[in-house]
Amino acid sequence: MEVAFSLLIVGGSLLVSKVPKISTTLRVIGYLTPICLVALGHLGIISVIDNVSSIFVLLASFLGLFASLYTTGYARIKYGTSSLQSYIDSFALAMILLFLSRYLAEFIIFWVMAEIIGFFVIVFEAIAKGYVRAWRAGLRFLLVSMIPADISIMTLLALAGINNAFMVPFNQLYITGLSHPIITILVILGFLAKAAVAPLHFWLPEAHSIAPAPGSALLSGMMVKMGIYGILRVLSMTDYNVDLLAWMLLVFGSITTIYGGLQALAQSDIKILLAYSTTVYTSIICIMISLYVMSNDPVFIISAYFFVIAHSLFKAALFLDSGSVELIAHTRELERLGYISKLSPILSLFALISILSLIGVPPMTGFLSKLIMFLGIVRNIKLGILYIIALTIVAVSAALSVGYGAKYLLAHWGRPESAKEYTETSRVTIPHTYFRYMLSSEAIMSSANIAFSFIAPLLLPMPLVTIGDWIFQLYLILLMTTLILIIALLGLHQTFSKARYESPWLGGTKP
Numbered sequence: 416m417e418v419a420f421s422l423l424i425v426g427g428s429l430l431v432s433k434v435p436k437i438s439t440t441l442r443v444i445g446y447l448t449p450i451c452l453v454a455l456g457h458l459g460i461i462s463v464i465d466n467v468s469s470i471f472v473l474l475a476s477f478l479g480l481f482a483s484l485y486t487t488g489y490a491r492i493k494y495g496t497s498s499l500q501s502y503i504d505s506f507a508l509a510m511i512l513l514f515l516s517r518y519l520a521e522f523i524i525f526w527v528m529a530e531i532i533g534f535f536v537i538v539f540e541a542i543a544k545g546y547v548r549a550w551r552a553g554l555r556f557l558l559v560s561m562i563p564a565d566i567s568i569m570t571l572l573a574l575a576g577i578n579n580a581f582m583v584p585f586n587q588l589y590i591t592g593l594s595h596p597i598i599t600i601l602v603i604l605g606f607l608a609k610a611a612v613a614p615l616h617f618w619l620p621e622a623h624s625i626a627p628a629p630g631s632a633l634l635s636g637m638m639v640k641m642g643i644y645g646i647l648r649v650l651s652m653t654d655y656n657v658d659l660l661a662w663m664l665l666v667f668g669s670i671t672t673i674y675g676g677l678q679a680l681a682q683s684d685i686k687i688l689l690a691y692s693t694t695v696y697t698s699i700i701c702i703m704i705s706l707y708v709m710s711n712d713p714v715f716i717i718s719a720y721f722f723v724i725a726h727s728l729f730k731a732a733l734f735l736d737s738g739s740v741e742l743i744a745h746t747r748e749l750e751r752l753g754y755i756s757k758l759s760p761i762l763s764l765f766a767l768i769s770i771l772s773l774i775g776v777p778p779m780t781g782f783l784s785k786l787i788m789f790l791g792i793v794r795n796i797k798l799g800i801l802y803i804i805a806l807t808i809v810a811v812s813a814a815l816s817v818g819y820g821a822k823y824l825l826a827h828w829g830r831p832e833s834a835k836e837y838t839e840t841s842r843v844t845i846p847h848t849y850f851r852y853m854l855s856s857e858a859i860m861s862s863a864n865i866a867f868s869f870i871a872p873l874l875l876p877m878p879l880v881t882i883g884d885w886i887f888q889l890y891l892i893l894l895m896t897t898l899i900l901i902i903a904l905l906g907l908h909q910t911f912s913k914a915r916y917e918s919p920w921l922g923g924t925k926p
Contacts, residue, residue, distance in 0.1 A: 416448070416452060417512060417515060419448065420444075420445045420446075420448035420449060421445070421508055421512070422445075423441045423442070423444050423445030423448070424441070424442055424445035424446065424479075424483075424504050424507075424508050425501075425504065425505070425508070426441055427439070427440070427441030427442035427445060427504070428442065428483075428500050428501045428503075428504035428505070429501065431487060431497045431500045432496075432497040435487070438487075439484070439487070442480070442483050442484075442504065443480065443484075446476050446477075446479050446480035446483065446507075447476070447480070449472050449473075449475075449476040449511050449515065450472075450473055450476050450477070452472075452515075453469045453472055453473055456469070457469065464514075464515060464516075464517060464585075464586070465586045467586070467644075467647055467648075467651075468514050468515065468516075468585075468586075470720055470723065470724070471514040471637075471640060471644055471723075472511060472514045472515055474636070474637065474640070474723070474724060474727045475507065475510045475511045475514055475637050476511055477860075477863070478507070478632065478633060478636045478637055478727060478731050478860070479504070479507025479508070479510070479511060479633070479637075481731075481735075481856040481857075481859055481860050482503055482507060482629040482632050482633050482636075482731065482735070482856070483500070483503055483504050483507065483629075484852050484855070484856045485628070485629050485632075485735050485738075485852060485853050485856035485857065486499055486500050486503045486504075486627075486629045487500065487849070487852045488849030488850060488851070488852035488853040489627065489628060489629060489738055489742070489849075489853055490627075491849050492742055492849055492850075493627070493738075493742060494543050494544075496543070498543070499539060499543075499627055499629075499630075502532065502535055502536050502539060502630070503536070503627075503629050503630060503633065505532050506529065506532045506533055506536050506630070506633055507633055507637075509525055509528045509529035509532055510525075510529050510633070510637050510638065510641065512525045512528075513525035513526055513528075513529055513641065514644065516585060517584055517585055518580060518581055518582070518583070518584065518585055519571065519572060519575055519579070519580040519581075519583075519585055519588060520572075520577075520580040520581045521585075522568070522585060522648075523568050523569070523571075523572055523580075526564075526565075526568055526641065527565065527568075529638065529641065530560075530561045530564070530565070533556070533634065533638055534553050534556055534557060534561070536626055536627070536630035536633070536634070537549065537552055537553045537556055537622045537625060537626045537630070537634075538550055538552070538553035538625075539626065539627055539630065540625055540626075540627070541553070546625075548621075548625060549625045551621070552618075552621040552622045552624075552625040552626075553622075553625075555617070555618045555621060555622065556618050556622045558618075559608060559615050559617060559618035560608050560609055560611075560615070560618045560619075560622075563604060563605040563608040563609075563615055564605040564606065564608055564609040564641075564642070564645075565605070566601065566605050567601065567602045567603075567604070567605025567606055567645065568605070568645070570598065570601060570602055570605075571590065571602065571649075571652075573592075574590045574591075574592030574593065574598070575588060575590050575592075585648065586651060588651075588652055589652055589653065590652045590653055591653075591655075593649070593652065593653040593655050593656065594653070594655040594656065595656075596656055596659055599653075599655070599656040599659055599660055600659070600663065602649060603646065603649065603660055603663055603664075604663075605645075606642045606643075606645035606646045606649070607642060607646075607663075607664075607667060607701070608642070609638070609639065609641050609642030609645065610639050610640075610641075610642025610643050610646070610697045610700075610701065611639050611642070611671075611693060611694045611697055612642070612667050612668055612671045612694065612697055612698050612701055613667045613670050613671040613674065613698075614667065616671055616675075616694050619634075619639070619690055619693060619694060620678075620687050620690040620691055622634065622690075623635060623686060623687070623689065623690035623693070623734075624684060624686040624687045624690060624747075627738070628734055628735055628737055628738020628739075628741070629734075629735065629738065631686060631689075631690075631734040631737070631738075632730075632731040632732075632734040632735050633731070635689065635690070635693045635730045635731065635734055636726075636727040636728075636730055636731035636734075637727065639693060639697050640697075640723055640727065642697070643697065643700055643701070643704075643719075643723060646660075646664070646701070646704060647704070650704070650708070657708050658708070658709070660705075660708065661704075661705040661706075661708035661709050662705070663705075664701040664702065664704055664705035664708075665701075665702055665705035665706070665709075665805075667698075667701070668698040668699070668700075668701035668702040668705065669698070669702060669804075669805075669808045670698075671694050671695070671697075671698040672695050672698040672699055672702065672808055672809070672812045673808065673811060673812065673815075674694075675691045675692065675693075675694035675695040675698065676691075676692070676695050676811070676812055676815030676816065676818075676819065677815065678691040678694075679691035679692045679695065679815070679819035679822075680815060680818050680819050680822065682819075683748050683749045683750060684747050684748060684749075685737050685740065685747045685749065685752075685823055685826050686734070686737050686747055688819055688822065688823055689730065689733055689734060689737060689823070691819075692730070692773070692816070692819055693726070693730060695812060695815070695816070696722060696726040696730070697726075699722055699788070699809060699812060700719045700722045700723060700726075702805060702808070702809065703715045703716070703718045703719035703722065703788060703791075704716065704719050706791070706792070706795070706802075706805060707719065709801070710795050710798065712791060712794075712795055714787060714790065714791035714794070715788075715791050717787060718784060718787040718788040718791055721780070721783055721784035721787055721871065722784045722788070724780060724784075724867065724871075725772060725779075725780040725781045725783070725784045725864070725867075726781075726784075728769075728772065728780060728860060728861075728863050728864050728867065729769040729770075729772040729773050729779075729780075729781060729861075729864050730769075730773070731860055732765070732766075732768075732769040732857055732860040732861045732864070733766065733769045733770070733773070733823070735853070735856060735857045735860065736762065736765065736766045736769065736857055738853075739759075739762055739853055739854070739857065740752065740755055740762075740826055740827075743755060743758055743759065743762075749822070749825050749826055749829065752825065752826040752827075752829060753825055753826065753827075753828070753829025754829070755826055755827040756827045756828050761854065761858075762827075762854060762857070763827035763828065765854075765857050765858050765861040765862075766823075766824065766826075766827055766861075767824065767827070768861040768862070768864060768865070769860075769861045769864060770820045770821075770823060770824055771864075772864040773816060773820045774816055774817050774820045775813060775816070777868075778865055778868050778869070778894075779864045779865060779868060780863075780864045780865075780867045780868045780871065781864065782868065783868050783871055785813060788809060789806075789809070792805055792806045792809070793806070
């Protein structure tokens with residue numbers, strides 16, 4: 416089955432310039448197939464991987480589908496060629512196969528494949544336009560992200576042995592060689608590097624800012640989650656040094672959470688701002704995993720999964736939005752922006768939805784992830800000062816997210832007069848068909864932030880409070896906030912739809 420959907424995705428990617436409609440159909444079927452496999456597996460109809468893999472497979476397939484559809488228009492407009500399509504589809508496919516891997520050997524093969532393709536995605540600007548800075552970003556990715564992570568997975572292979580790597584299912588593999596603390600540190604540092612958590616986090620901002628927008632969406636939405644996935648797998652492989660592992664995740668995660676938030680606040684390039692915020696959320700996921708190991712409270716690991724899902728959805732959508740903004744305005748610098756809502760109100764509304772999820776406003780999925788996180792810490796706070804410190808760190812991080820989330824929105828709703836001299840250059844004629852692919856992809860990915868928040872409570876297997884009362888009250892909150900949000904967004908849409916046609920704008924010039 417893996418071969419079948421791989422052929423559909425690759426075949427559709429190669430046909431994009433010759434028969435676009437057939438190409439789109441093949442790719443959609445190809446990306447939906449892994450989602451169907453996971454669904455059939457949970458119904459007991461076929462045998463698939465475990466729940467941990469299922470979450471990552473669903474996310475990789477979903478993000479891959481809409482990043483692929485977005486690329487169809489984006490590549491034509493920005494590069495005048497469809498060559499980017501094969502890079503994006505191959506990148507997404509490699510990560511889907513990685514998360515579907517049943518054995519350690521498969522996992523390693525697709526891990527290396529995803530990294531190699533990811534490198535070419537990062538340096539695509541150098542390949543297509545001769546942009547020298549892209550080579551530097553790619554080299555940093557190789558040295559700081561790829562090599563440490565590869566050392567980690569090869570260490571696991573050496574400790575497990577070739578026979579076990581090919582014969583023992585991934586979720587049943589137990590490695591006694593992880594009993595030595597130095598080995599544990601070595602393995603975890605590699606996965607932390609891939610997750611862009613200190614001390615090897617600094618490859619990410621430049622790589623994300625250089626890569627094409629759909630490539631950045633996959634890098635931030637899924638590639639950094641490869642590191643999280645690796646950490647979760649290591650936890651299932653050993654009982655040795657788990658306390659050391661937890662403290663590493665907690666210390667490095669806490670440092671990166673605050674550092675990344677402050678760096679995001681200081682950025683003027685919207686893609687670099689988003690890149691630093693990625694380090695914040697992967698670090699919070701690491702903190703939740705560490706608290707789960709220390710307390711054995713399932714609330715924390717469920718919070719980690721919700722952060723994985725929420726961050727993948729809103730961050731991928733925002734990177735797609737940054738690509739659209741760059742195509743419209745020919746810049747990513749905030750001081751040159753502030754008028755996108757005048758040119759494309761719908762685009763701005765979808766960006767707002769994603770930012771609300773990033774901040775954690777109900778009824779977004781980002782709200783649920785933060786709600787579960789805070790409830791988990793508060794109910795364990797009696798266990799000691801560690802949880803008070805953790806609560807302080809995540810509270811500061813939440814406050815910083817409001818700041819850099821609002822700062823990103825300045826690109827859409829900033830001060831139009833600050834962009835006066837860029838009025839003429841900001842205009843771009845985007846073919847309707849291409850822009851439709853792009854806008855619809857971002858729309859669905861942004862809307863998923865709301866849709867998933869209503870599905871998720873049914874999947875929560877823990878009694879945060881009395882389950883009946885909690886579910887009823889939560890759904891009431893979600894329903895009421897959804898209605899309020901819809902009314903507010905409709906009002907904004909009507910306001911900006913009308914305002915865009917008014918003459919007094921940028922010195923009397925109509926957009």
